[in-house]
Amino acid sequence: MTSVALAVTDGMLHYELSVAYEVFGSAPGAVTVPWYELAVCAPHPVRLGHFRLSPDHGLDHLRHADTVIVPGWADVDVPPPRSLLTALRAAHDAGARIVSLCTGAFVLAAAGLLDGRRATTHWAHTDVLAARHPAIEVDPDVLYLGHGTVFTSAGKSAALDLCLHLVRLDHGSAIANTVARRLVVPPHRAGGQAQFVTAPVPDQNDHPLTALFPWIIERLDQPLSVEDLARQARMSSRHLSRHFRAATGTTPLQWLLAQRIRHAQELLERTDDDIDTVARSTGMGTATTLRRHFNRALGVPPDAYRRTFRSRADEAPPGAAGPASVGPTVPERQGHRR
Incomplete structure (x- = not known):
């Protein structure tokens, strides 16, 4: 394209x-x-x-x-x-x-x-x-x-x-x-997020979730539950879910899964880590779990995703970084209701 x-x-x-x-x-x-x-x-x-x-x-x-x-x-x-x-x-x-x-x-x-x-x-x-x-x-x-x-x-x-x-x-x-x-904007909002939320993803210092988002991103390789997130945010699980829905239009665990998949995409594009290693690095645990969630979210298995973007990288001109000239798109299923 x-x-x-x-x-x-x-x-x-x-x-x-x-x-x-x-x-x-x-x-x-x-x-x-x-x-x-x-x-x-x-x-x-x-x-x-x-x-x-x-x-x-x-x-x-x-x-x-x-x-x-x-x-x-x-x-x-x-x-x-x-x-x-x-x-x-x-x-x-x-x-x-x-x-x-x-x-x-x-x-x-x-x-x-x-x-x-x-x-x-x-x-x-x-x-x-x-x-x-x-x-x-x-x-x-x-x-x-x-x-x-x-x-x-x-x-x-x-x-x-x-x-x-x-x-x-x-x-x-x-x-x-x-x-x-x-452009100084968040790197990815999945298509299935709600259109209307009461607030954007927070960047105000006094928002109750301001410190939680980077804390989660730094720990994507770890098992995290809603209770873990609520404890870090110093609020009840119910209040956490309410704040999350207002700020992102989705639930804490759905948002967390989206970040894990996004991180898996980057690792598949930029490293030679095998699928088991990518699964552990993104908190998915096993290659089977990673493949299930990845395929459900993007419409292709992680192996095929890597081959697509690595083949583009192989075609890059000298000195080019990352995936190269645009070929057939990787199909991505978006817009699922949350």
């Missing part, structure tokens, strides 16, 4: 477009693998809020891209232009990966690309999307979804989560985390 095209017309939201441009426009300095070729495609110079944007290509260029991204659609009651819908269908028929950010899902729906698929959008508009397009299985409770080669995200920050997820599918977890560090 080496080329990315941003499909833009009047009436789109500039925030989601800026997110995609920031992620795919240039590689962080620490990343030396071949990066994406990014193009802005529009039928003419377009106005996005107070900004005016001159495109690199017309909409007909979309069919030549590996990935096509549709930013948020400002007014979901206004039909998208027919030229955009035609260009998106042509890109999909040509084999492109089609991605919508936030209310961009309404554009994909109007093009018929979401019929028979699971999809999501900003939680404030999921009922409208479901009522208007009954052939779509709308899930209002997730951050992002991937169904085949079509991806949709919820609003604003979830758009960034999906963009980082695509980098992770293409280049591996280590490089996606490098991009996240440059």
